[in-house]
Amino acid sequence: MQQVTLGPFDWPVADEDVRVALEQAYADGSWGRYHGPHCEALAARLCDQFSRKRAMLCSSGTIGVELALRGLGVGEGDEVVLAGYDFSGNFRAIEAVGARPVLVDVDSETWCLDIRRLEGLDSSAVKAVVVSHLHGGLVDMPKLMNMASRRGWRIVEDACQQPGASIEGQPVGSWGDVSVLSFGGSKLLTSGRGGAVLTDDMQVNQRMKIYANRGNQAFPLSELQAAALLPQLKKLEERNQARERRVGEILQITSQLASWLRPVASRAETRPAYYKLAWSFMPAETQPELRDQLLAKLQTAGAPLDAGFRGFVGRSTRRCRKHGTLSNSKRLSQSTLVLHHPVLLAHKKAALQVAEVLVETLRHQVS
Ligand SMILES: Cc1ncc(COP(=O)(O)O)c(C=O)c1O
Structure with missing residues (x-):
């Protein structure tokens, strides 16, 4: 049987710009500080690249989805729609805020939530929908946002797998009421761990900040992680x-x-x-x-x-x-x-x- 002889396929790839950025963070001392220029610059770049007003950096995409739900005020007694095929952490994030997942089928061609299946849904207790763009397939966001505004649902758009993708020319990660990115070790943008929550809604952003602040930021991204991410965003x-x-x-x-x-x-x-x-x-x-x-x-x-x-x-x-x-x-x-x-x-x-x-x-x- 034929073998793959031209691998292995490592990630992340060696990147001279990341090395330089990390050395600069060492030289200016920001590598060991709570606050510095890199997190601030990264949040600003994300807002710019994803057409958003606010970006909150955090420790992972998984915690990002939970923060997004908390920011939207989802909690005990609420239901949250989720695709029957999705990342397992999203089910846990819904449970973590005290809400109950409502599973809806996916479209077999895109691997993503099938918006048509939401038509007959009894949604009296539904407060939000968590949707992920998966495996090269994209959620029909224009249709979903339209339906959500008619039904009063808030949308958490999980863009962890697809930063840089777009729908009708508009960046993935800019469609939901709140959108989430991951910087985990296998992801297209990586700092080993990390994530970000993007929104235009100041109230949501404020709620997330209050929740994450326990005297200090509870789910932070470090200066060193932000330094490694900045050059990758450009590429x-x-x-x-x-x-x-x-x-x-x-x-x-x-x-x-x-x-x-x-x-x-x-x-x-x-x-x-x-x-x-x-x-x-x-x-x-x-x-x-x-x-x-x-x-x-x-x-x-x-x-x-x-x-x-x-x-x-x-x-x-x-x-x-x-x-x-x-x-x-x-x-x-x-x-x-x-x-x-x-x-x-x-x-x-x-x-x-x-x-x-x-x-x-x-x-x-x-x-
Ligand atoms: C669709 C999706 N959402 C969320 C996550 C979670 O990201 P993280 O590993 O940063 O927690 C992943 C990770 O693979 C994912 O594929």
Whole structure:
């Protein structure tokens, strides 16, 4: 069986500008201070790049979603809509504020919350919706914001996977009442850990600040982390373009397997950013063990592919309400393969080799 010989695909990549920024933070002493110029500069840059009035830096995307819900005043007795397939920390964030998740199915083509499924929802107790842009798919934010304003819901837009993406020319991360970014170690913008919460709503921002202040900021981002992020923000667009080109080339190769692999689809007037690139391995939608068998072979061959999220279909109805069927969420939780982004910045030959190994391994399994 063919092997990936042109890896491994490390992240973060060596970046001279990050080294210089960290050395400057050492030289000016800000590396050891509570406050300094880097956090302030980063918050300002984020506001600028994501078209927002306020950016609150914090310790992770997960805590960012919780802060966003607290800022919106969501709490005990409230319900919060969440996709049946999403990052597990978002379910926990809703529970952490004392609210109850209401699970709604995803669109099988975009991996994201299917807005059409919100139509018949009994939403008397729903105060907010948490939506994530996942695996190269994008939420239909124009439709969601329109529906939310009619129904009185507030929107938390989880942009942790897709900084730099856009919908109708407007940045992802600028659509929700509150939007969240992650700077975790695997993310497109990384400082090992970290996150940010963006909003135009001063009241929400004030509530988040009060909650996070325990005499000192409880979920902070450090000066050193901010220093490492600033040069990466400048390169985000250029890197996203490179990743997008590679995705096009990879999808061309895997399109030979269209009867087995369904890639994530982007709608017109959207431009995704690729933290993960997803396919559904269709035979596994009904026979989940097939995905695990395929992944074991791919990983042995050195291909950096993984399973997607487990999703929430199996969660007890004591912990959440389930609206309608969650059949797409179930299928995708069983069948999703994701390619991790460092491959997309690697040499073209290396990325294409990964795609070829995927094709060959899959052919071998299904033949
Ligand atoms: C969609 C989504 N939301 C939130 C997070 C959480 O980010 P963090 O790791 O910074 O807590 C992740 C992390 O993978 C994610 O994929």
